[in-house]
Amino acid sequence: MYDFAVVGVGPAGARFAREAATAGYDVIAFERGTVGTPLACSGHVSTDIWEYVPDEKKAELRQNEIHGARFHVGGPQTDSHPFYKREAVSNVIDRVDLDKTLSTAAQECGADVREEHTVTDINEKHSGVTLTVSHGEGEEKFHARMVAGCDGPISRVRRQSGLPEPHELLHGVLAFDSTVDNADFVDVHLTAPQFFAWRIPRGKAGVEYGLAAPPSESVPELFDQLTDTYNVKTEQFCSGAIPIGPPNRIHTRRVFLIGDAAAQTKPFTGGGILYGMTAADAAAATIEPDDPATLRDYDQAWREELSSEIALGRWIRRAYSLPPVVQQAGLRALSGEIAVHMDRPSSLFSRDQLRALVGR
Template sequence: MKVGIVGGGPAGLITGLRLLEHGFSVDLFEEHKRIGLPAHCAGIISLKTAEKLRKILGKRFDRVIKSRFYGLKIGLIGGKPIEHTSRSVRAIMVDRPYLDQCLSEVFSEKGGRLHLGIKAEIIKNGKLTLENGNKHEYDFLVDARGVKTYVKRNKSGKVLFSVQKEISSQDFEEEIVEIWIDKQSSPYFFYWVFKSSDEIVRTGVACLKGGAERLIDDFIKWRFGPNARVLSRYYGFIILSGPIKPFVDGKVLYVGDSAGQTKPLTGGGLAYGISGAEEASKSLILNEKLGASVNL
């Protein structure tokens, strides 16, 4: 069976990996010239998600880990925070661009064909139209393009614009993730802070409309002082409306952010995206082997 996947994030790559393991012919199209870029994810994942990725990547996964966290500090801005720490690791941070690149390496090693720097439009009858006008036909297509697809399918969905900045800071507990809440300035989402590497801290926020840049700048001044030095910034989107069904429409399957498969509290997409990829690939495998209908 021939399957075409559009979108080179974890959801698309893991769907492709599972299909390749069962003898499928898989093409994956990614509009950017490099997998994993531009970066836009905080990269904090649970130990359960980490274990799933370790099974896929093997020894490569150890090189993906950047930080380990043992506790959480949460508070209202202007109030006294509550802190809880553990002796054991509670969460880890991964280098998200490198994670995606490692997944793409495994995808290629298993025989998958990567097509980078190519935009592809999906047609529900199993056809792909590339930006150069070429057309490809597949038995099934997987839409893993992310928020762009989600917004097109669910125009009333709640999607937040997020901004995350890296700042230079030596005075920060490297084993703690901070969550700060201020319903007046940021009613839809919290501020987050964590150390990503030596002397570098990531902090961000998300809001429904414009203004996230101003919000995070004001927060940085409050948390780190007016002289905090911004080193880099990342932008992205966070889906809060939940999944949008059906996950299958004709010959097209939707996985990851395209299907709204994200955590309802944090908007994180890795854990649910992996689960969505596993279920989508399982459905296609059953269709190929048993003639079962593709149903999610």
């Protein structure tokens, strides 16, 4: 019997597998396809990502450095409001290779990672969990003391365990233009209902265009409007759900959720790579596979780390639905050099940010 079975080997699953294996636990991890594919989300992340990546992989993964963002209430022809830092505020990375890198790191620490293995059923009992797994040679049963559900926004683990859904699922789309662009600003358009659209320069990898909105909206049509305003044709179109708002309960007696499966994401951007890996570290530090009571310790630990940031992120997101004239006035008043961290809304109230505002 394994100590932990991990379902899903994205950043959160790979990170938990690595840390649990490093702690001496027997870990098996299942990925239904090939790690890193298909592409699921943007690769625009804060510089904190390098704390989780081997030093020798940094140059290979980094595609561009970003120093700021231009906010538009309309399309690219409208007035823009720049927010920037003198040092890099974020990086654009190879999102597919990130997953592969984190998976390799987990394997090097002793985790057994199996690709092309789809978990089709979970049977939780008092003393452990039996997983039914389908792969190229048929179907197989695996037994583990605990299961980590890291299988994304439409989580099979979450649903089969009877855990509640995220408060909201947005529909996100993105695609790429092959034009080389080494610019160091992203463009954010407050044109998508209740969310936004974006343009991210990715250096030699081209330009990423994306958009997210509630699924009731015509997201593909809105995306076409975005790319039409830039007069570009895109390829490698990707589409998926973005979970917003973690539920009140993310574990049973033997099953727990991490990452997008638990909606551990930023409400104001939808990004979940850093939040998911932060929660993965909390899980590895607190959960003992022979003691289900430690799942409460995990739930408390990750919420202490992230719940305030998520709550503040909800308030920021509300600004996306303000009348355009109010958005313009707010952006005009606040734009300029900043001292905030893109993953931590609480930094909006830091002394450094106050000094940046006063010093303008």
